[in-house]
Amino acid sequence: xxxxxxxxxxxxxxASEKLFLGMSFADYLKSLATPWNFVAGLIMAVGLPxxxxxxxxxxxxxxxxxxxxxxxxxxxxxxxxxxxxxAGGYTLxxxxxxxxxxxxxxxxxxxxxxxxxxxxxxxxxxxxDLGRPWNLPVPIVYSFGGPSVMFEIAxxxxxxxxxxxxxxxxxxxxxxxxxxxxxxxxxxxxxLTVFGVMxxxxxQSSLGGLFLMAPTKLHPxxxxxxxxxxxxxxxxxxxxxMVIVESALSHRAFQSRVDHHVDIDGIALGLAxxxxxxxxxxxxxxxxxxxxxxxxxxLATPYGYWFLVEMLGxxxxxxxxxAYGARHSHVRLVRWTAAWTVLGIVVNRMxxxxxxxxxxxxxxxxxxxxxxxxxxxxxxxxxxxxQWIVNRMPVLKAHPEYRDSESH
Amino acid sequence: xKLNRRTFFKVAGTAGAVALVPAKKAAAATHAxxxxxxRRGVLVDTTKCIGCRACEAACAEANxxxxxxxxxxxxxxxxxxxxxxxxxxxxxxxxxxxxxxVKKQCMHCVEPACASACLARALDKTPAGPVVYHKDRCLxxxxxxxxxxxxxxxxxxxxxxxxxTKCTFCAERQAKGEAPACASVCPSxxxxxxxxxxxxxxxxxxxxxxxSPYIRHIxxxxxxxxxxxxxxxxxxxEKLGLPIDVGTYAYSSLTQASxxxxxxVLTLWPPxxxxxxxxxxxxxxxxxxxxxxxxxxxxx
Numbered sequence: 184x185x186x187x188x189x190x191x192x193x194x195x196x197x198a199s200e201k202l203f204l205g206m207s208f209a210d211y212l213k214s215l216a217t218p219w220n221f222v223a224g225l226i227m228a229v230g231l232p233x234x235x236x237x238x239x240x241x242x243x244x245x246x247x248x249x250x251x252x253x254x255x256x257x258x259x260x261x262x263x264x265x266x267x268x269x270a271g272g273y274t275l276x277x278x279x280x281x282x283x284x285x286x287x288x289x290x291x292x293x294x295x296x297x298x299x300x301x302x303x304x305x306x307x308x309x310x311x312d313l314g315r316p317w318n319l320p321v322p323i324v325y326s327f328g329g330p331s332v333m334f335e336i337a338x339x340x341x342x343x344x345x346x347x348x349x350x351x352x353x354x355x356x357x358x359x360x361x362x363x364x365x366x367x368x369x370x371x372x373x374x375l376t377v378f379g380v381m382x383x384x385x386x387q388s389s390l391g392g393l394f395l396m397a398p399t400k401l402h403p404x405x406x407x408x409x410x411x412x413x414x415x416x417x418x419x420x421x422x423x424x425m426v427i428v429e430s431a432l433s434h435r436a437f438q439s440r441v442d443h444h445v446d447i448d449g450i451a452l453g454l455a456x457x458x459x460x461x462x463x464x465x466x467x468x469x470x471x472x473x474x475x476x477x478x479x480x481x482l483a484t485p486y487g488y489w490f491l492v493e494m495l496g497x498x499x500x501x502x503x504x505x506a507y508g509a510r511h512s513h514v515r516l517v518r519w520t521a522a523w524t525v526l527g528i529v530v531n532r533m534x535x536x537x538x539x540x541x542x543x544x545x546x547x548x549x550x551x552x553x554x555x556x557x558x559x560x561x562x563x564x565x566x567x568x569x570q571w572i573v574n575r576m577p578v579l580k581a582h583p584e585y586r587d588s589e590s591h
Numbered sequence: 592x593k594l595n596r597r598t599f600f601k602v603a604g605t606a607g608a609v610a611l612v613p614a615k616k617a618a619a620a621t622h623a624x625x626x627x628x629x630r631r632g633v634l635v636d637t638t639k640c641i642g643c644r645a646c647e648a649a650c651a652e653a654n655x656x657x658x659x660x661x662x663x664x665x666x667x668x669x670x671x672x673x674x675x676x677x678x679x680x681x682x683x684x685x686x687x688x689x690x691x692x693v694k695k696q697c698m699h700c701v702e703p704a705c706a707s708a709c710l711a712r713a714l715d716k717t718p719a720g721p722v723v724y725h726k727d728r729c730l731x732x733x734x735x736x737x738x739x740x741x742x743x744x745x746x747x748x749x750x751x752x753x754x755x756t757k758c759t760f761c762a763e764r765q766a767k768g769e770a771p772a773c774a775s776v777c778p779s780x781x782x783x784x785x786x787x788x789x790x791x792x793x794x795x796x797x798x799x800x801x802x803s804p805y806i807r808h809i810x811x812x813x814x815x816x817x818x819x820x821x822x823x824x825x826x827x828x829e830k831l832g833l834p835i836d837v838g839t840y841a842y843s844s845l846t847q848a849s850x851x852x853x854x855x856v857l858t859l860w861p862p863x864x865x866x867x868x869x870x871x872x873x874x875x876x877x878x879x880x881x882x883x884x885x886x887x888x889x890x891x
Contacts, residue, residue: 243748250673250745253733281864283871314731314746314753322711326728332846333734334710335853373868381860385853392849396708396738399836411849 201358204574223563230560233553237311245553251541252548254312259536260558261308263390264529265301266340267414270422271429272298272347273383276376278457286453289445292354292578293433294426296569299347304565306340311557332392339386346379357585358576365585388415394535402539404481404490407472410535416465421528423458424501427451427521433579440573442580448514455517458524459505466498486542493534497527630701631720631765632787632819633774634794635694637831638804640781642668642682642692646773650680650696653761653772668692671832676745679758680773687830694782695832696773697722697743697758698811699819704842708738713755720787720819721760729755740815740837760819787819794823816841 203211237245248255275294278284310316323341328334349371356365391414394401407413430450434441441447473479481487501524508517537548573579644667647659656677661667668684673695680696703722705714713728714735731753735744747753761771769775774784783790791812798805804825811821815837822831829835 239751241747241749241751241753243750246748248748250675250736250748251742253736253746277864281868281871283868283875285875312732314733315729316731318711318728318730321713321728321730326711326713326725328710328712330707330843330846330850331710331734332849333708333732335850337710373865377861377864377868380864381856384856384860388852389849392846393734393737395845395849396704396734396842398838398845399740399834400737408845408848411852 201575220567223567226556226560226563230556230563233556234311234560237553237557242312242314245551245557247548247551247554249546249548251544251546252537254536254540255548256533256537256550256554256558257308257312259533260529261312261561262305263532263536265305265308266387266390267418267421267528267532268425268525269298269301269305270383270387270418271426272301272350272422273376273379274419274422275426276350277380280372280376281380284453286446287450289442289447289579289581290426290430290450292351293429293573294422295347295351296572296578297425297429298422299344299351300565300569302340302344302347304561306344308558308561311561332389332395336386336389336393339382339389343379343382343386346375346382350375350379354576354578354582357582362584383418384415387418388412390414391535397540400541400543401535402481402486402490402542403476403478404473404486405535405539407476409468409472409475412468413465413472416461416468417528417531420458420461420465420524423454423461424521424524424528427454427458427518428525431518431521433573436570437573437579440579448512451514451517451521452509452512455505455520456509458521459502459509462498462502462505462524466494466502469494469498486539489534489538493527493530497523497530501527629719630787630819631760631784632699632790632821633771634783634785634790635820635822636781636783636797637691637693637822637824637826639779640682640692640694641779642684643778644682645776645778646694646782647678647680647682649772649776650758651678653764654679654759674743674745674758676747676756679756683832685826685830685832687826689826691824691826691831692781693822693824693831693833694773696820697760698741698815699758699760700815700841701817701819702815702841702843704738704740704815705735705744707843707846708734710734714744717762719762719765721762721765722757723759723762724755724757726754731755738842740834740842787821790821794821798823813839815839816844 199205199207204214206214233245242248246255246257271294275287275291279287279291310319313319319337322328322334322337349368352368353365353372356362356368388411391410391412394406394410395408398406430447434447473482482491501520504516504520504523507513508520541548577585642665644659644662648662650656651658656679659667659678659681671683672678672681674681680694682692682694685691685693699720699722700716703714703716706712706716706722709715710732711728711730713725713730714722715725716722731746733744733746733755735755736742736746744755744757746755761769761773764771770784774782783793785793791809794809794812797803798807798809805823806825806828808828809821809823810828810831810833811818816839822828822833824831
């Protein structure tokens, strides 16, 4: 009897310590009754059956997609915006591990986690959008569409999802208490970071490159041979802004999990400086695209006004506000500007894939309620997963045993 | 063998001559020319089409699709129709007088946008001409639909396990030496099936004949880098309901610059980033110790 109960007790204490935050299972369940969990549960209770419904009855029954408009918000929001906003992973990893900007070390792990979950749920959103998602391995394993931009993206995303997973292993091993495995994972850091930058450069730009194939369908103000460069440059601003927003929210939501000695305000101001420069460069590269095409006259049309809203309101304005905030140490302004920039990236990706797409045909696309709820559900599951991991693993605060270790 | 000046020239000369022989052979008939010689197409002469829609019926039968509605009813021409998952070809009537009938179907581009967009080669150009669909490879991403300037690929939205559908140019019939179903039933001579290069000659003869009513343009000869289906007409081209803003370049060329950057990213990023890494690592070491650690090591 006693020989079998000892492992059972230790298994229970392991589960209690690792999974139930040191509580008994019953106490843990009680602790879950928070307003956020209630809202999240409600969204999932509606959204998950809708996802199941989509797979049983198809895209026609659940979306407003049409023969003219084959791509909707599951591409424009979930995939394009999701991947752009997940760029904090490679941006911060490069800043800290390659450029050696140690100041930003405390936000690398949350950035990598945000990146990993961002990609994971972008791919899940894509799986909902694909008509035959079970064929996802086809271009990876045996039928290679070499000349396709989409082929490059598929490979990069599969590889980069793996890279992000491997990059996030150190905190996982610290949580599990496997120091040897952690050591090996840490040793891969530089190699993974460099590989991650290569993959990110390729697929962040190629997501824009997808639209090179639609010269007659995408509005000339958004269509440009430089669109891969636009997507890549703006992904850097997206990643930096997302890290500012995410770290601010985390420090509010996970008071007990954060390291209060970390100068989170200083980090936000430094990232804002970077984001300001990147947005400024992005603004002028976009401007050059218009100059290059010579389509200035289109600016005085309804689509032109909307283009100006995006360019002035969501690119130039945040660039200026970031610069002002960073210069005057105005952290609140910087955080709101970061949130505004995140919104601006979503606006841009939606403009390219949905709003300015097929602008010259009468058949317009407006997402269905189901599409919106499914997107919302994926975001909710992503945030909940973030919450689950942050509450258990040393993400926002270094693990006490490894606090003084060289890197990570 | 000792390599002196004379033997060097001998060897170099022989190697050069050997290298020249296949090059000359290749110049006689390039790969593209060989393919072009066997490549099929259809010439659509809109001045000859009578709008009987026998092609629609034959297409439906060949592809086991529901037969076209309102087959003998002119009411079907009231507004222009589009191809769909249940109709791979449709005949429309032009709004302008004189009324002409224009058949629509997949153009089977020489360098198809859909095939260069497809990440799994589910859509593939065959050397004979047809752009075929390998349904077992398709992921259902619908990028082909975004890429196609003619709005040809149509998606089975109503199905849980959907496919992309479009005109097959009756690739299987062609493989057996038969004409596509539509062209084989056309009673008016509006559809001429044959070698694409020869069809361009036929078209030119009609266009430049004395008293020719035709507009002197073969739609599809150069559009999007050339299409297997080509149109001639006596109306201004834009009245046919075919897109006129598609350019004369192959759509695959649009992404070439972007894809050409891939090897540069793969080869230039690693040394650049590793260089910066070693630079910043040393800078941080120096910064942490207040002086150069290597110099300190020397003193020990």
